[in-house]
Amino acid sequence: MIIVSGMHNLSLDTAVCASPQQVSCDVADEAVLLSMRDGEYYGLNEVGASIWRLIQRPRTVLELRDLLLEEYEEIEASECERAVVSFLTEMIALKLVDVV
Amino acid sequence: MPTVAASLPISVFRNREQARDYSAFGGVLRSEIDFPELSTSDNGAEPDWTLRVERGDPPPRTVTPLGKRQIREERYELFQIPDGFRLVYSHAGTFDISGDGGSIVWYDHREAVPELVRSIVLGPAISLALELAGFLCLHGSAVVIGEAAIAFVGPKHFGKSTLATALATAGARLVGDDLLVVSSGRPATVRPGVSSVRLWADMAAALPLRTVCNTLIPGVKTTVTGFAHEALAVRPAMLGTIYVLSPVTNDAAGRVAWRKPLAPSEATVALAHQTKLPASLVGLRAAGSQLVAAAAVAATVPVWTLHPVRDVARLGDLVRQIIEWSCVE
Numbered sequence: 505m506i507i508v509s510g511m512h513n514l515s516l517d518t519a520v521c522a523s524p525q526q527v528s529c530d531v532a533d534e535a536v537l538l539s540m541r542d543g544e545y546y547g548l549n550e551v552g553a554s555i556w557r558l559i560q561r562p563r564t565v566l567e568l569r570d571l572l573l574e575e576y577e578e579i580e581a582s583e584c585e586r587a588v589v590s591f592l593t594e595m596i597a598l599k600l601v602d603v604v
Numbered sequence: 605m606p607t608v609a610a611s612l613p614i615s616v617f618r619n620r621e622q623a624r625d626y627s628a629f630g631g632v633l634r635s636e637i638d639f640p641e642l643s644t645s646d647n648g649a650e651p652d653w654t655l656r657v658e659r660g661d662p663p664p665r666t667v668t669p670l671g672k673r674q675i676r677e678e679r680y681e682l683f684q685i686p687d688g689f690r691l692v693y694s695h696a697g698t699f700d701i702s703g704d705g706g707s708i709v710w711y712d713h714r715e716a717v718p719e720l721v722r723s724i725v726l727g728p729a730i731s732l733a734l735e736l737a738g739f740l741c742l743h744g745s746a747v748v749i750g751e752a753a754i755a756f757v758g759p760k761h762f763g764k765s766t767l768a769t770a771l772a773t774a775g776a777r778l779v780g781d782d783l784l785v786v787s788s789g790r791p792a793t794v795r796p797g798v799s800s801v802r803l804w805a806d807m808a809a810a811l812p813l814r815t816v817c818n819t820l821i822p823g824v825k826t827t828v829t830g831f832a833h834e835a836l837a838v839r840p841a842m843l844g845t846i847y848v849l850s851p852v853t854n855d856a857a858g859r860v861a862w863r864k865p866l867a868p869s870e871a872t873v874a875l876a877h878q879t880k881l882p883a884s885l886v887g888l889r890a891a892g893s894q895l896v897a898a899a900a901v902a903a904t905v906p907v908w909t910l911h912p913v914r915d916v917a918r919l920g921d922l923v924r925q926i927i928e929w930s931c932v933e
């Protein structure tokens with residue numbers, strides 16, 4: 505299992521959506537994914553699973569940041585934005601998230 | 605006197621009208637092949653699965669490859685066919701399985717070893733049928749201690765059968781060996797499987813097997829069967845704990861074993877990796893269904909990584925440790 509983490513540049517206006525080339529399911533507050541491209545399993549922690557649920561339809565990075573700030577009130581906006589971009593960047597690289 | 609033996613079926617096969625019913629995996633298997641490792645069923649219930657034997661080559665079908673697997677000289681391939689699945693084994697012939705899993709037809713392979721054919725029926729073929737019915741089929745062994753089952757999953761040679769058998773000799777009841785049929789739910793349950801175990805000869809020699817069974821069949825592995833009724837779990841049992849085995853050669857702290865709980869997502873992936881039918885054989889679509897089933901089980905059953913020290917001399921200590929853990933949960 506690969507734990508997703510990483511950094512990349514995405515603009516706040518970039519819209520993203522979960523790739524259809526996977527199967528996923530929630531497990532407690534976490535989530536697991538199976539990539540239909542390479543058969544690899546991925547685990548998402550609680551925050552990753554929250555983002556994953558939100559991008560089951562197209563969302564911009566800005567939308568995601570604001571929705572997460574509502575859910576995790578103790579996080580600073582800039583820190584939240586970095587975390588969202590980091591997560592999405594790696595998920596895009598893994599072809600589990602599409603830019604739409 | 606004319607010689608007819610060469611044209612007669614091998615003795616393990618029965619005529620269609622003589623098919624026998626067996627209890628297995630919580631259901632009834634009606635089979636034209638004898639299964640000495642299964643208990644016969646005489647309750648008159650309609651079979652959940654039927655196994656027929658057809659002579660000659662399998663009929664040509666339109667096939668869609670799903671996956672394949674190579675283990676040493678043996679090659680396994682699974683295909684989708686219009687009304688189900690076709691499992692082709694290089695050393696045992698072809699098995700067609702209906703889309704609802706209820707019918708298995710084996711196209712007789714002249715050089716097939718009966719033991720191998722039976723192991724395929726009770727392994728991949730019935731696993732496919734059970735997965736079609738929504739069960740999670742794990743590669744593992746299990747026993748019941750008290751009211752709850754403890755399952756051991758992991759790759760070959762990791763000690764699943766040895767641990768289950770050792771626990772059975774210490775008073776636990778054997779649920780099954782090699783294939784565990786798990787039903788998700790609250791609570792998750794495991795169905796009784798095949799009431800025999802296959803052990804390496806050194807392990808078979810190290811365990812007091814005669815206290816729980818009456819038949820030891822030597823072979824590449826020793827088949828332990830004829831378990832006493834009280835040493836078997838005969839009904840589905842609540843699944844209390846799943847151990848993913850990861851044996852070690854020694855422990856600097858002198859422990860006989862230690863364990864670590866897995867987070868739900870880790871547990872799900874660990875179980876998905878231990879399905880009886882690997883993704884490489886069933887294909888990624890079916891693997892996705894297995895993942896969902898594994899998640900449902902991991903949501904309700906504690907899953908641990910268990911690191912036992914590989915030491916036959918300490919098997920008794922290991923058994924006591926596992927029983928002790930089971931008593932505090």
